[in-house]
Amino acid sequence: MARTAPRRGIARAAAAAALIAWLSVAGFSGVASAAARKTTHTAEECIKLLEDGGKIDDCQKAPSPIIPETSELVWGVISFAVLAFAMMKFAYPALKKSMDARADRIRENLDDADRVKAEAETVLDEYRRQLADARNESNRIIEEARQTADQLRRDLMQRAEAEVAELRQRARDDIASAQERATADLRNTVGTLAIELAEKVVEANLDRDTNMRLIERYIQSVGSGSSA
Amino acid sequence: MTAERVEAYASALFEVARAEGALETVEDELFKVARTFEANEQLRSTLTDAVIPVERRLGIVEDLLGGRAAPITTALVSFVVAAGRSRELPAIIDQLVERAAADRKQVVAEVRAAIPLDAATVERLAAALSTATGKSVSVKAVVDQSILGGVIARIGDTVLDGSIRHRLDQLKEAI
Numbered sequence: 326m327a328r329t330a331p332r333r334g335i336a337r338a339a340a341a342a343a344l345i346a347w348l349s350v351a352g353f354s355g356v357a358s359a360a361a362r363k364t365t366h367t368a369e370e371c372i373k374l375l376e377d378g379g380k381i382d383d384c385q386k387a388p389s390p391i392i393p394e395t396s397e398l399v400w401g402v403i404s405f406a407v408l409a410f411a412m413m414k415f416a417y418p419a420l421k422k423s424m425d426a427r428a429d430r431i432r433e434n435l436d437d438a439d440r441v442k443a444e445a446e447t448v449l450d451e452y453r454r455q456l457a458d459a460r461n462e463s464n465r466i467i468e469e470a471r472q473t474a475d476q477l478r479r480d481l482m483q484r485a486e487a488e489v490a491e492l493r494q495r496a497r498d499d500i501a502s503a504q505e506r507a508t509a510d511l512r513n514t515v516g517t518l519a520i521e522l523a524e525k526v527v528e529a530n531l532d533r534d535t536n537m538r539l540i541e542r543y544i545q546s547v548g549s550g551s552s553a
Numbered sequence: 554m555t556a557e558r559v560e561a562y563a564s565a566l567f568e569v570a571r572a573e574g575a576l577e578t579v580e581d582e583l584f585k586v587a588r589t590f591e592a593n594e595q596l597r598s599t600l601t602d603a604v605i606p607v608e609r610r611l612g613i614v615e616d617l618l619g620g621r622a623a624p625i626t627t628a629l630v631s632f633v634v635a636a637g638r639s640r641e642l643p644a645i646i647d648q649l650v651e652r653a654a655a656d657r658k659q660v661v662a663e664v665r666a667a668i669p670l671d672a673a674t675v676e677r678l679a680a681a682l683s684t685a686t687g688k689s690v691s692v693k694a695v696v697d698q699s700i701l702g703g704v705i706a707r708i709g710d711t712v713l714d715g716s717i718r719h720r721l722d723q724l725k726e727a728i
Contacts, residue, residue: 516725516728524721527701527721528701539704540666543715546715547684548677
């Protein structure tokens with residue numbers, strides 16, 4: 326329905342063009358016949374001039390290639406006026422209306438395009454924002470993971486160092502303890518050997534008489550109230 | 554409970570021995586039985602083994618004491634073993650000895666020596682210990698070769714150690 330008015334305007338413009346063309350042709354045909362009549366009149370004058378003793382060059386004068394004949398100018402002006410009037414009256418409104426409609430359509434399309442573009446840019450901005458957020462989030466997570474890993478590594482190192490120190494201290498304590506035990510065992514062994522040796526010497530030399538002397542000494546010691 | 558039981562058995566044995574008029578003999582023999590019981594692991598485990606029939610354990614007692622000790626001593630030891638109180642036999646006998654000594658207004662001195670002591674030496678030991686403690690002392694001598702030489706006297710909780718073993722132990726500690 327929207328395209329019906331432009332078509333009607335185009336048909337009207339075509340009709341006006343046809344009329345203008347006809348008027349032009351008719352005008353030119355009139356101009357042609359006037360020219361022909363003028364040529365006939367000029368020829369008669371030339372004949373008369375030649376008869377009066379003139380030369381052929383006196384009767385022939387070359388027309389101006391630029392300036393048309395007056396009649397052509399008149400008809401041309403009239404034809405142009407008619408054509409301009411017809412165009413202003415019939416063709417121009419339809420053409421203007423059609424062009425306005427097309428301009429409106431193009432404007433609407435442009436507006437739609439701007440709107441879609443704005444929406445697209447909004448979506449794009451949103452995507453970019455989300456992408457930036459995701460990037461920030463991923464960076465934050467990576468940073469946290471790195472910090473956690475560093476902390477874990479530090480903790481493990483500290484724990485390992487503490488365990489190593491503890492193991493070293495324990496080893497030192499074990500060595501010292503083993504040395505003390507070995508020394509004590511050696512001392513004990515030496516003492517035991519010495520005592521066993523003393524026992525053997527005592528047993529070999531402690532006969533009944535000696536034993537009785539020890540008992541007598543014990544009796545005297547206890548009886549005198551001194552320590553046994 | 555065990556102390557009361559030991560006290561009861563010691564009282565019973567004491568009364569029987571005194572009634573028989575052989576308290577001193579029974580006291581000495583029972584004292585030697587107690588020390589032998591303590592020193593002999595095999596004898597101790599045999600007499601305290603509940604799996605071994607009582608008759609067999611009594612037969613062992615009879616074999617050990619029959620002919621070597623007074624019949625009343627053998628009978629009293631058999632009585633304790635038959636009653637299933639072999640484990641408390643040394644404590645019962647020590648209680649009996651202390652009670653007998655107390656009955657004589659004396660305290661018991663357990664004297665250990667590496668050689669057997671004659672009666673005169675025991676008398677002099679009793680006199681010396683009486684002087685040292687201020688009490689009348691009844692000496693019960695035990696031969697214990699592990700002390701090597703010298704004498705160890707124990708009166709209650711007091712120990713007067715004059716043994717070679719004690720000197721060697723002191724030397725070992727010093728080393």
